Amino acid sequence: MIKDMDGVGITLAIGALKALAFVYDVLTFPVYVMLQRPWRARSLSRRVKAKPITKDTTSITYRSTTEPGPVHVTLVKEKIDTMAKMFEYVSRKYPNKRFLGTREIIAEEDEVQPNGRVFKKYNLGAYRWKTFSEVNALAENFGRGIRELGNDPGENVAIFAETRAEWMIAAHGLFKQSIPLVTIYATLGDDAIAHGLNETEVTTVITSYELMPKFKKILAMVPTVKTLIYMEDQLKTLDEGGYKSGIEVIKFSEVLKKGATSRIVDVPPKADDVAIIMYTSGSTGIPKGVMLKHKNLIATLKAFCDSTDIYETDVMIGFLPLAHVYELLVESVCALTGVPIGYSSALTMIDAASKIKKGTKGDATVLHPTCMTSVPLILDRISKNVQEKVSKSGTAKKVLFKFAYDYKVSWMRRGYSTPLIDRVVFGPIRGILGGSMRLILSGGAPLSPETHEQMNACLCATVIQGYGLTESTSCATVQDFYDKVYGRVGAPTTVCDIKLVNWEEGHYRVTDKPYPRGEVILGGDNISAGYYKLADKTDEDFMEADGRRWFRTGDIGEVHTDGVVKIIDRKKDLVKLQAGEYVSLGKVEAQLKTCPLIDNICVYGDSTKQFCVALVVANQQQLKDLAIKKGIGDLSFEDLCQSPDVERVVIAELNEHGKKSKLEKFEIPAAVKLVTEVWSPDMGLVTAAFKLKRKDIQERYKHEINRMYAS
Structure with missing residues (x-):
C-alpha cells in the first residue's frame, strides 16, 4: 500500500508500534479468541463447497x-414461481416496512468556485420512503395504467431510464400484467438504443425527464414508438412541445392515475412467460436481447438467498443500472428479504460528489447503508x-x-x-x-x-x-x-x-x-x-x-x-503472437490495472507481430508525480500524454509492475499510447458494467495502434 518507507526514524517508529502491538496482543488474545472464535471462520472457509x-x-x-436455505424453501412451499407472486408475497409479509427511498431535492443552486467558475449543486433534504404495500399499490396502478394506454399482455414495453424508485415500480407493474419488459441502458449510443427498440417493436417507452431531450433525436430512428412516459423531475417541468407528430407524451404520475380508476382485469404471468428482454451492454458487436423468463428470475433469487447473508435489518444503497440483470436481481433479493433500498447516483453518493452542495451531506452519509453492489x-x-x-x-x-x-x-x-x-x-x-x-x-x-x-x-x-x-x-x-x-x-x-x-x-x-x-x-x-x-x-x-x-x-x-x-x-481474449506465444489480454489487463499509475488499460495483440501494445488511461495525479520525479517537468496532463519521454517512463513502470505480477516478458506491452479521455459508457468504449468494448476501442484508436507497432 505504501511506498518509500525508508529511513532509520521510520524503522524505529514501526519497531515501536510492533512492540506495543505485541504487548496488546498478549494481553487481549484470550479475550479475542473467546469472543470471535476464529476456528469457526477457518473451518467454514476450508469446507468443500461443490x-x-x-x-x-x-x-x-x-x-x-x-442445502437450500429458509427463503428458498419458502418460495418452493408457497409455489412462488413468478415475479408477480413474489411481490404479492413480500407486500403481505412486510406491508408497513419502508422499501424504496428517494432523496428530496430542495433546490439546485449556483456555487462559485475559487477560480470563478460556477457549478450547479443540489441542496438535498432527507430520504422520502414508500412502504412495501404502497409500492405494490403503485405497481398495480401503473400496470393497469399501461393497459389503459393500449398495451396488451405479451406486447413489449421498454424502460430507458436511470436507476430510481419509479424504475422498480414500473417493472413490477409490467410483471403483474404479463407485459415483457425491454431494458436498455441509459448510457448506450443512439444507434444501439434504436436497434433494441426496433428489434422488439415497442410502441411505448418509459423514460425520465433527463433523457427526454435525447429521445427527440432518437424518435426519427424508431418508427414504432408512439408513446413516451416520463418520470418527472422534482424541480423542473418538461416542455412537452417539439416532439414528432403522432407521439403522445405523458407523465408517470398520470399513468398511475389512469390505473387507479381502471376496471381492467389483471393478467398475471406464468413461470414460462418472458419477464424481461434484457439488452446486453455489447462488449462484442451490437447488443443482443436476452430473453429471461419469470422462472429464470425466481431461480436466481433462490440461489442468491442461499449464498448471501442479507438481513431484514440491512439497508441497501442502489445506484448501479437496473437495466443490468445483476443490480435488478440483488435489489429483488432485498425486496424478498424485507430490506429497504435508498436510491443514489455517482453524482450524489458521497459528501465530495460533484452535485453535492458544500456543507451538505452525500446520500451515503444520510442513509447509512449496510450493503451495496459495485x-x-x-x-x-x-x-x-x-x-x-x-x-x-x-x-x-x-x-x-x-x-x-x-x-x-x-x-x-x-x-x-x-x-x-x-x-x-x-x-x-x-x-x-x-x-x-x-x-x-x-x-x-x-x-x-x-x-x-x-x-x-x-x-x-x-x-x-x-x-x-x-x-x-x-x-x-x-x-x-x-x-x-x-x-x-x-x-x-x-x-x-x-x-x-x-x-x-x-x-x-x-x-x-x-x-x-x-x-x-x-x-x-x-x-x-x-x-x-x-x-x-x-x-x-x-x-x-x-x-x-x-x-x-x-x-x-x-x-x-x-x-x-x-x-x-x-476464449475471445486469447491472442497468438507471431512467435507462437498465447497472450490472454484480459488477464494481462487485470494485473496491470493494479498499478497505481493505471486507471484503465486496453491491451492489443497482432498475430503478425512479436509483441503487444497498450492504450492507457493514466491516473492524472500519479502521472504528474511520476513525470516530476523523473525530471521531465511539471507539464499539463495533455502534454504529458503526448510526450515520448513520458511514454518510455510508463513502459518502464509497466515492465516493473508486470514482473512483480509474474507476467511473462511477451505478455507485457512493449509500447503504449497515453489517452486523455476517461473511457465511459457514454463514449461507447466500455459497457455499463465498465467492461472494455475492444472492437470499438481498437477502431477509435487504430491510427495510434498502427503508430505503436511502427515504432
Whole structure:
C-alpha cells in the first residue's frame, strides 16, 4: 500500500508500534479468541463447497453442496414461481416496512468556485420512503395504467431510464400484467438504443425527464414508438412541445392515475412467460436481447438467498443500472428479504460528489447503508484514492497507516477482526460510505486480488465476488462469506451446475494438474430462453442436455479442491503472437490495472507481430508525480500524454509492475499510447458494467495502434 518507507526514524517508529502491538496482543488474545472464535471462520472457509457429479477425460460437472436455505424453501412451499407472486408475497409479509427511498431535492443552486467558475449543486433534504404495500399499490396502478394506454399482455414495453424508485415500480407493474419488459441502458449510443427498440417493436417507452431531450433525436430512428412516459423531475417541468407528430407524451404520475380508476382485469404471468428482454451492454458487436423468463428470475433469487447473508435489518444503497440483470436481481433479493433500498447516483453518493452542495451531506452519509453492489472499476478507484491520500499525508500518518494495514491483514487471514484498528485508523475511510457498510457485492468483471484485500481491510466490510452473465440471469457462482482466498469467484450456486469442457486450442483440459481446467458451461433453471429474434446465435450458445438447459460462456475456469471456481481466461481474449506465444489480454489487463499509475488499460495483440501494445488511461495525479520525479517537468496532463519521454517512463513502470505480477516478458506491452479521455459508457468504449468494448476501442484508436507497432 505504501511506498518509500525508508529511513532509520521510520524503522524505529514501526519497531515501536510492533512492540506495543505485541504487548496488546498478549494481553487481549484470550479475550479475542473467546469472543470471535476464529476456528469457526477457518473451518467454514476450508469446507468443500461443490463436488463433481460426472467426470470423464473431456468434461467434469460440479454441483453445490449447500442445502437450500429458509427463503428458498419458502418460495418452493408457497409455489412462488413468478415475479408477480413474489411481490404479492413480500407486500403481505412486510406491508408497513419502508422499501424504496428517494432523496428530496430542495433546490439546485449556483456555487462559485475559487477560480470563478460556477457549478450547479443540489441542496438535498432527507430520504422520502414508500412502504412495501404502497409500492405494490403503485405497481398495480401503473400496470393497469399501461393497459389503459393500449398495451396488451405479451406486447413489449421498454424502460430507458436511470436507476430510481419509479424504475422498480414500473417493472413490477409490467410483471403483474404479463407485459415483457425491454431494458436498455441509459448510457448506450443512439444507434444501439434504436436497434433494441426496433428489434422488439415497442410502441411505448418509459423514460425520465433527463433523457427526454435525447429521445427527440432518437424518435426519427424508431418508427414504432408512439408513446413516451416520463418520470418527472422534482424541480423542473418538461416542455412537452417539439416532439414528432403522432407521439403522445405523458407523465408517470398520470399513468398511475389512469390505473387507479381502471376496471381492467389483471393478467398475471406464468413461470414460462418472458419477464424481461434484457439488452446486453455489447462488449462484442451490437447488443443482443436476452430473453429471461419469470422462472429464470425466481431461480436466481433462490440461489442468491442461499449464498448471501442479507438481513431484514440491512439497508441497501442502489445506484448501479437496473437495466443490468445483476443490480435488478440483488435489489429483488432485498425486496424478498424485507430490506429497504435508498436510491443514489455517482453524482450524489458521497459528501465530495460533484452535485453535492458544500456543507451538505452525500446520500451515503444520510442513509447509512449496510450493503451495496459495485463493479471492480469503482472499487479500483476507491483503492487508488485511498493510496493517493495516504501518499500525500505526513510521515507519521504514513507509518501508522502502513503498520495498521499490515497488522489488520495478518489477523484477517487468521480469521480475526480488529475492532480497535478499524475505529482508530480505518474509521474515516469507512465513513466515506456512511460508516455502517458491512457487505459489498462485486460483479460484472473480475476483481483483482489486491483490490479485493485492500477494500476488505480499508472499508471494514466484506467484499464478496460473484460470477454470472445476463444469459444465466446473473447467477453462476457466489464467493463464500468466509472465503479468504482472493482471486476466485466462488462455488456453484444451489440452482446452477458448472461443467468444465476441454478447450484444445487454448491447451486447457479437465485432466490438467493440479486443477481441472476448461471452458465454463452453466446449466440450470437460471439459464435464459435465448436471444430475441436470433435463432442461429441461440442454437450456437445454448443447448439442452441431461434434462436441463446449458449455456456456453466462452470463459475459461479452473476448479480448486474445495469446489471453488477461478476464471483464468476467455476464449475471445486469447491472442497468438507471431512467435507462437498465447497472450490472454484480459488477464494481462487485470494485473496491470493494479498499478497505481493505471486507471484503465486496453491491451492489443497482432498475430503478425512479436509483441503487444497498450492504450492507457493514466491516473492524472500519479502521472504528474511520476513525470516530476523523473525530471521531465511539471507539464499539463495533455502534454504529458503526448510526450515520448513520458511514454518510455510508463513502459518502464509497466515492465516493473508486470514482473512483480509474474507476467511473462511477451505478455507485457512493449509500447503504449497515453489517452486523455476517461473511457465511459457514454463514449461507447466500455459497457455499463465498465467492461472494455475492444472492437470499438481498437477502431477509435487504430491510427495510434498502427503508430505503436511502427515504432
